[in-house]
Amino acid sequence: MAPCVGRRTCIGWVAWAALSGLGAPADIDQLQQRITMLEQNLADIQGQLDERTDELAAARAANRELTRALNQASSRTPC
Structure with missing residues (x-):
């Protein structure tokens, strides 16, 4: 993480790390x-x-079908 407070400081830190080679090295192969x-x-x-x-x-489809069958069966039987 860049040790920065404001935007200008962050940009400066990123530029310094990139140009100096002292920033965290990115192992491209490992990242890939x-x-x-x-x-x-x-x-x-x-x-x-x-x-x-x-x-x-x-x-859900089986549940709907079973519910439908149960409702049809109960509507046919007199109470």
Whole structure:
């Protein structure tokens, strides 16, 4: 994190770190690997979410059908 108070100080610190080479080095390869890993995790979790969403939709449809059948059966029987 840049040790700065105001915007001018931050800009100055960023420029100094970039030009002096004394700022935190960015390991591009390591960052690329991290991005790839996070994208794969996101894809896996999205797949799980899609599967659960489908299961929920099927459960809701079954529930509606059972409720409909129950309501039809109770409307046919006299009280």
